[in-house]
Amino acid sequence: MSGQEAKHSIITGEVLSGALPRAKDKDIRAWLDANREQVSYVWREIRAGRYNGGMIE
Secondary structure: OOOOOEEEOOOOOOEEEEOOOHHHHHHHHHHHHHHHHHHHHHHHHHHOOOOOOOOOO
16 A cells, blocks of 8 residues: 555664554564664664665665
């Protein structure tokens, strides 16, 4: 469904704001569990102004 979004904590995976269908939220949490280290690194680089783009696969 379009128009749905949520912000998740990188550390815990908990929803910080917004809402998604349960299945989509479960998929996001599983992906975050598998990619947490890289997501944390990219977030730190973005905040420091050093990240030049690219997606996390």
